[in-house]
Amino acid sequence: MTGGTGGDGITPSDQPQRGYDIAKKALEEARAKARAEGKQVGRGRTGPVGAGRRLRKRGWTGSGADPWDPQPLGRLVGQVAKKRGWDDKVTTGRLFAEWGRIVGEDVASHATPERLEEGILHVRASSTAWATQLRLMSADILRKIAAAMGPGHVRRLKVEGPEKPSWRKGPLHVSGRGPRDTYG
Template sequence: MTDDQRRDPITPSDPPQRGYDIARQALEEARTRARADGKQVGRGRTGPVGGGKRLRKRGWTGSGADPWDPQPLGRLVGQVAKRRGWDDKVTTGRLFAEWDRIVGEDMSAHATPERLEEGVLYVRASSTAWATQLRLVAADILRKIAAAMGPGHVRRLKIEGPEKPSWRKGPLHVSGRGPRDTYG
């Protein structure tokens, strides 16, 4: 027999301690110390995640809205976007996604928003005739955008005609403007 065995004899009546028993004993010791320090013990969580309200004794929360109610996903995403400074990008994405509904199917078939920079919305028209038409009704388009997205996001429209075709084909070319025709 070793010296350790002589000092700490294990009797067959003591069951071996399991991890669960050790954890329970540690928890009880911590609670005892906390009570001795004058703290309240065994209260658990005081409310929903992020909230500071206390749980009620009864199981129902009542008829009014409270933090325990499910939240619409759009509202939660909007709050995250606002906290992170993504408001402008989300608004721009919404404008581009809802362009058909905002300006109408006629106009959206011939006009496509390209980018929004510092309150100026760049719109590409399918032809020069449509570009002229869009310039004539630009004030109405701005009103529709303000009604759908809120005022101040788009202050001005910059309407551009169709892209001019490139006549440069291959590595060799002749200088000059190319064929003379009316583009944009």
């Protein structure tokens, strides 16, 4: 046997290379090219992703909040929603989801928000008495909404009573006044 070959006469450069070896060779070539261009090699990231300057001088972040700390998911979702123009839809969803907490459980059990259009919140009351009561309380309800959601989202409250019962049954309908003597 000779020094540079295996027992079968194949040199190491003739052997088939594994994926690891190919990647290692490519990395070494890239580092050599970077060194030749005068760049620092192997330093890694010096700050949070997207940070243009070095934020940490020590090996720990300290007790204060900084970009290295984990961020609450709600805050990150809010930032994404704002960037994509979904802020109003997210605010409307929060208003509808937290309706009971905002206006109180007693009011929420008799009033349901239906839609928010151009700053006007349409609310459906469970009875005509509750619709009247909600209209009288509208200024207070608007203050509570502004305190919870921020000013300017809901400018006006439109309270509607319960839907009228339909006397129309089946596919056929006779025009006219309909039943009048059923209420006494």
